[in-house]
Amino acid sequence: MKRYSFKGGVHPPQNKNTAGLPVVDMPLPEKVYIPLSMHIGAPCEPLVKVGDSVFKGQIIGDVKSGLGAPVHATVSGKVEAIKVSTNAAGQNTGYIVIQNDFEERLSPDITPSDKAPEEYTIDDVVSAVRKAGIAGMGGATFPTYAKLQSAYGKIKYLIVNCAECEPYITVNHRLMLEHPERIVNGLMLLMKVFGLSRGYIAVEDNKLDAAEALESAIEDPDLIDVCVMETKYPQGDERQIIYALTGRELTSGHLPFEVKCLVLNAETVAAIYNAVIYGMPLIERYVTVDGDCVAEPKNLNVRLGTPISELIDYCGGLTSEPHKIICGGPMMGIAQWDINAPVIKGTSSVIVFSKNKRKRFSFNPSCIHCGRCVGHCPMHLMPNYLYAFAKDGQLDRCVEFDIMGCVECGSCSYDCPADVPIVQTIRAAKGKINEEQRARKAALNKTFVVPEKEDESKKEGRRVEH
Amino acid sequence: MNTKEFNKALTVTSPPHLKNPETTHTLMFDVLIALIPASAWGVYTFGFRALVLILLSMAASVAFEAAYQFFMNIPVTVKDGSALVTGLLLALCLPVSVPLWLPVVGDFFAIIVVKQIFGGIGKNIVNPAIAARVFLFLAWPDHLSRFTSPGASLPLFANVPFPDTVASATPLAALKTGDMPADDLFDIVLGNVGGTIGEVSSVMLIIGGIYLLVRKTVRWQIPVSYIGTVALLSFVFPRMEYTFNFVALELFSGGLLLGAIFMATDYVTSPVTRSGRLIYGAGCGIITVVIRFFGNYPEGVSFAIMIMNLLVWYIDMFTRPKRFGGVEKNAGK
Numbered sequence A: 001m002k003r004y005s006f007k008g009g010v011h012p013p014q015n016k017n018t019a020g021l022p023v024v025d026m027p028l029p030e031k032v033y034i035p036l037s038m039h040i041g042a043p044c045e046p047l048v049k050v051g052d053s054v055f056k057g058q059i060i061g062d063v064k065s066g067l068g069a070p071v072h073a074t075v076s077g078k079v080e081a082i083k084v085s086t087n088a089a090g091q092n093t094g095y096i097v098i099q100n101d102f103e104e105r106l107s108p109d110i111t112p113s114d115k116a117p118e119e120y121t122i123d124d125v126v127s128a129v130r131k132a133g134i135a136g137m138g139g140a141t142f143p144t145y146a147k148l149q150s151a152y153g154k155i156k157y158l159i160v161n162c163a164e165c166e167p168y169i170t171v172n173h174r175l176m177l178e179h180p181e182r183i184v185n186g187l188m189l190l191m192k193v194f195g196l197s198r199g200y201i202a203v204e205d206n207k208l209d210a211a212e213a214l215e216s217a218i219e220d221p222d223l224i225d226v227c228v229m230e231t232k233y234p235q236g237d238e239r240q241i242i243y244a245l246t247g248r249e250l251t252s253g254h255l256p257f258e259v260k261c262l263v264l265n266a267e268t269v270a271a272i273y274n275a276v277i278y279g280m281p282l283i284e285r286y287v288t289v290d291g292d293c294v295a296e297p298k299n300l301n302v303r304l305g306t307p308i309s310e311l312i313d314y315c316g317g318l319t320s321e322p323h324k325i326i327c328g329g330p331m332m333g334i335a336q337w338d339i340n341a342p343v344i345k346g347t348s349s350v351i352v353f354s355k356n357k358r359k360r361f362s363f364n365p366s367c368i369h370c371g372r373c374v375g376h377c378p379m380h381l382m383p384n385y386l387y388a389f390a391k392d393g394q395l396d397r398c399v400e401f402d403i404m405g406c407v408e409c410g411s412c413s414y415d416c417p418a419d420v421p422i423v424q425t426i427r428a429a430k431g432k433i434n435e436e437q438r439a440r441k442a443a444l445n446k447t448f449v450v451p452e453k454e455d456e457s458k459k460e461g462r463r464v465e466h
Numbered sequence B: 001m002n003t004k005e006f007n008k009a010l011t012v013t014s015p016p017h018l019k020n021p022e023t024t025h026t027l028m029f030d031v032l033i034a035l036i037p038a039s040a041w042g043v044y045t046f047g048f049r050a051l052v053l054i055l056l057s058m059a060a061s062v063a064f065e066a067a068y069q070f071f072m073n074i075p076v077t078v079k080d081g082s083a084l085v086t087g088l089l090l091a092l093c094l095p096v097s098v099p100l101w102l103p104v105v106g107d108f109f110a111i112i113v114v115k116q117i118f119g120g121i122g123k124n125i126v127n128p129a130i131a132a133r134v135f136l137f138l139a140w141p142d143h144l145s146r147f148t149s150p151g152a153s154l155p156l157f158a159n160v161p162f163p164d165t166v167a168s169a170t171p172l173a174a175l176k177t178g179d180m181p182a183d184d185l186f187d188i189v190l191g192n193v194g195g196t197i198g199e200v201s202s203v204m205l206i207i208g209g210i211y212l213l214v215r216k217t218v219r220w221q222i223p224v225s226y227i228g229t230v231a232l233l234s235f236v237f238p239r240m241e242y243t244f245n246f247v248a249l250e251l252f253s254g255g256l257l258l259g260a261i262f263m264a265t266d267y268v269t270s271p272v273t274r275s276g277r278l279i280y281g282a283g284c285g286i287i288t289v290v291i292r293f294f295g296n297y298p299e300g301v302s303f304a305i306m307i308m309n310l311l312v313w314y315i316d317m318f319t320r321p322k323r324f325g326g327v328e329k330n331a332g333k
Helices: A122-131 A144-151 A171-178 A180-194 A208-217 A238-246 A266-278 A308-314 A372-376 A383-391 A395-400 A422-447 A456-465 B003-008 B024-046 B048-071 B082-092 B101-116 B128-139 B171-176 B185-190 B202-214 B221-236 B243-252 B256-263 B274-294 B301-310 B312-318 B327-331
Strands: A023-025 A031-035 A059-062 A077-086 A092-100 A157-162 A199-204 A224-229 A261-265 A284-290 A298-303 A322-327 A334-336 A349-354
Touching (some): A023 A171, A122 A144, A122 A266, A144 A261, A157 A171, A157 A180, A157 A238, A171 A180, A171 A208, A180 A208, A180 A224, A180 A266, A199 A208, A208 A224, A224 A238, A238 A261, A284 A308, A308 A349, A372 A383, A383 A395, A383 A422, A395 A422, B024 B048, B024 B082, B024 B202, B024 B256, B048 B082, B048 B101, B082 B101, B128 B301, B171 B243, B171 B274, B202 B256, B221 B256, B221 B274, B243 B256, B256 B274, B256 B301, B274 B312
Parallel strands (some): A023 A298, A157 A199, A157 A261, A199 A224
Antiparallel strands (some): A031 A092, A284 A298, A322 A349
16 A cells, blocks of 8 residues: 655654553543633633633633634533633633533533535534634644635645654544544535545554544545555644645645645544534543553543643552653643643643653753754754754844744654754744844834735735634 | 642653654764774784774773863763774774874874864864874874784884884785785785775675664765765776776775775764765765875875865755745646
């Protein structure tokens, strides 16, 4: 069988320890902490007050204008507090704390759609997806309705991303094995709405059983193509999937529809189906809990807003002192500083590493010019030189060497024998460059009053807004 | 559980949180392991004195590195093994008859002048062992061009340059004067000829090279393009009529294999791109052949590698990979 792949990438140990463990429903938490921002875009404004009684699935926060996705109460109960606190990325976000009454009262707004499957239009889907608050569940958390809307009428390839190239995470694998019909139905629905005669599901070849499960769930094999890809990190990156399947190269800073593609995560597709057909908002997701100091690694079905400490407790607690708690995969996930941080829409896994999994950092890393990062970079950059320029503060040379093309996958740092923090330094330099550009723009606007030109991306953004 | 206490134990870093266990240290020790067969053959052929020279050179380069870093008050990095590799490589490209102080002077030049003054590991612009060999060769040419016959076991301490030992013409020196070497091709490949300690046995060097290729410590591009270029040029422009034999002699005698497998492939002083490595290897091959054919010296490997070392930045820039992407290109499809 043909294996689709891309140039570059690395092979970290997969550690898919939980692949054989069925997803179990986690007991409902006492309290949920719903962040008002768990997506890319503007944070939500709270729509409830302290003391209000809320239904499960009720919208409790929404963005007034601009890109964003509403947030829902994930349990029924009483709003205990609305507070501002620091999230994992170090930004201040609002949280709505709901005390669970364990009655599971479903919001009366949630009604199954009465339309026949053929009758859905893009507007139905977009409004249902927006209302359900769906954001990219692979970890990027880009509001899905905006993605669908901007891609409508422009795409030829609709791809469901089941690659799951990050080590440890097995939630997509379990979803494919246990509920392949959710992915297939979701894809069929979207294909109808987009007027496509063919859809693609991309699976890495370490999950051949899942590919088989999908194939047996597909009624008409002419409609959906299950594409088996080489197991390699970062195969699940949108750009690499598009390249592997279609041979089209998408530069960073551009959107997939510009190469006539739309890539959606497996869980996102399942959530879209639930939202459109049953009107069900995104209030729960699958989470892999794993790592060398978790007593019993598990795959859990968790309500959003559940503190990760409860997930760890449910998995038997910790066997040794933790060193790092990572939400998301170990290659791109965010290290948490608070064990009570809640599960959000993009949390595909909670990984706890003990001290013996500690990444060695030398205090005096010295690049030995081995060129591995250059060979591994999926964006075909020269990370070693980017690091050298960034460390030296030569930001203009960084730009000249396409630093903004970096997707921060971390393949360079992973395989660096000299322990050079390549991607970390590049990330910091990118932040500085963005800041400088903003400052320059602001200064320019102060000096001259120039009517701002509308470029393509802005127009796109506005269309998305209404 | 006490959350506050618990959170204190957590470390927050920027991803990735995983790391390939390979380090500079393991890569350098791979090179040392790969050099064991050639070194062992050198000791077997040239006797106890060869072993003393090797160990002395390795010890001296580690000592110089440690001393420099200690007195400069910077972290001592001898544990990474790069100084050991430099010391070993330098000893392997010296004849066994050199005085014992010579490798120590060479190590001083390699470690202090070429490596540490430029900023330590990763910052040097030419390979320290090669630069030190060139330095010694220019400073004490007679010491470095007197080769003893294999099997002639030299005393450890005696009046250098050992007037009573048999001097041996290396195969390359014979080629330079326009003669076919007296040695059998089989002896040359096996290493039963005169030469420096480490370069004589092609078989042992190739074994080491295969080890490095299997471990992926060294990628194939540089050795293959270097040796391939030398083979091609020798085949197309033979210096004498026995074409096949001549090509084999050019490949298996002198320092070509030692240089192509172990010295030209030094990470620090070779290009980072695949195509760049091919160009770099080919450049080394062309310069080596030009020096061997037209130059005054019988051997040109160290000069060739040193010259190409200086061009690495330009080769990297010339072969800079094309950035992933190009929406314009595909937009119409």
